Amino acid sequence: MVDWLSDLYPWTKVLHVISVIAWMAGLFYLPRLYVYHTEVVAKGSETDTLFQTMERRLLKAIMNPASVATWVFGLALVFTPGIVDWSMAWPWMKAAAVLGMTWFHHWLAQRRKGFVNGTNTVTGRRYRMMNEVPTLLMVIIVASVIMKF
Numbered sequence: 001m002v003d004w005l006s007d008l009y010p011w012t013k014v015l016h017v018i019s020v021i022a023w024m025a026g027l028f029y030l031p032r033l034y035v036y037h038t039e040v041v042a043k044g045s046e047t048d049t050l051f052q053t054m055e056r057r058l059l060k061a062i063m064n065p066a067s068v069a070t071w072v073f074g075l076a077l078v079f080t081p082g083i084v085d086w087s088m089a090w091p092w093m094k095a096a097a098v099l100g101m102t103w104f105h106h107w108l109a110q111r112r113k114g115f116v117n118g119t120n121t122v123t124g125r126r127y128r129m130m131n132e133v134p135t136l137l138m139v140i141i142v143a144s145v146i147m148k149f
């Protein structure tokens, strides 16, 4: 298929894993910020503004670019000849979990607007529960890509 992708394969994987680390850091940390923002911070206070700034920067400066980079380098790996065998289960498991991770990212981005508009209705307990979603998906993804079931 695309020969130059084979030459670049190790570097594509390096860049993929680095992007994954940056994206995951945000996916784990942003819901923690939401927990404290919901449970401890008074609406309209200085701390409210500080949390909104931290959440906006984490999402826009780290998570959005890292998610795009993860997808770009991940798809480059998919198109590298001989890397993905679609007759096996692992690429499908990984694809499903990665779509779930992307959905979670967008869910977090939508929830941020609730803090900006002062209309957040999600409880701290719910944010704590949702915080487990990326952990679960990460286990499925890493097991799929390394065990290659």
Ligand code: HEM
Pocket: 013, 016, 017, 020, 024, 070, 071, 073, 074, 075, 077, 078, 083, 084, 098, 101, 137, 138, 141, 142, 145, 146
């Ligand atoms: C966003 C869409 C993604 C796509 C299209 C994608 C696709 C791929 C592909 C095709 C490989 C190459 C497998 C190989 O070389 O054998 C790979 C490697 C890898 N991916 Fe992803 N991936 C994505 C997201 C993620 C996420 C979210 C994580 C972690 C939570 C992740 C973790 C890894 C790891 C750790 C490797 C290296 C595995 C190894 O070399 O043994 N990927 N990815």
